[in-house]
Amino acid sequence: MTDPDWEPPLAGTDVEHLIGTLERLRATFRWKADGLDVEQLRTRAVPTSALTVGGLLKHLAVCEDDQFCWRMSGRPPVTWLQAPEGDAERWQFTVEPDETAEQVYRMWEDAVGRSRARLREILAEGGLDRPGHLELPDARPSIRRHLHDLVEEYGRHTGHMDLLREAIDGRVGEDPPSDWPMLPPDAAAR
Numbered sequence: 001m002t003d004p005d006w007e008p009p010l011a012g013t014d015v016e017h018l019i020g021t022l023e024r025l026r027a028t029f030r031w032k033a034d035g036l037d038v039e040q041l042r043t044r045a046v047p048t049s050a051l052t053v054g055g056l057l058k059h060l061a062v063c064e065d066d067q068f069c070w071r072m073s074g075r076p077p078v079t080w081l082q083a084p085e086g087d088a089e090r091w092q093f094t095v096e097p098d099e100t101a102e103q104v105y106r107m108w109e110d111a112v113g114r115s116r117a118r119l120r121e122i123l124a125e126g127g128l129d130r131p132g133h134l135e136l137p138d139a140r141p142s143i144r145r146h147l148h149d150l151v152e153e154y155g156r157h158t159g160h161m162d163l164l165r166e167a168i169d170g171r172v173g174e175d176p177p178s179d180w181p182m183l184p185p186d187a188a189a190r
Helices: 014-033 038-042 053-071 101-124 143-169
Strands: none
Touching (some): 038 053, 053 143
16 A cells, blocks of 8 residues: 555655644644635634634745745745735634635645645755754754744644544544545646
8 A cells, every 4th residue: 555645754854754644633633624616615613713714725825935935934924915014913814705716726836836746855954954044043044944934833733623624524534545646737837
């Protein structure tokens, strides 16, 4: 049996394991969000939380662009540029009345596609140990650190997604089925 593309290697380099871990978290997160209509994407399924599946899709699209475009590379963070001025914090966690489920899914898919393309460039340019673009007052975090931060962000929100999806329609499970395609075939090229 062949492992799915999103599964980390059983034996590999540090970089292969780090990327594999991120891909598995992306796959599990997206599988948990899959197939919902716009009303389900907006559903506040846990009474004590304002989080929604759609809001988490948008938030992680923002995180993908923030890490790969801005923090690592100094490029404009594409998804942030879609947010209304002065309302980015609320916007990234909200499925707006004029947004469709397809638009929300596509926003995340496009951000992941851009991140994957940028990661290929980063690896070809010398790897993860170089400093990223973001400058802190007394340090400049490495690209590796930014990648680990994104893994942590997915870990936190994949746990939230477990609770939200189970409350919406009962979907449970740790990993998607091994034949589940995480992204449509053309998404990685966008």
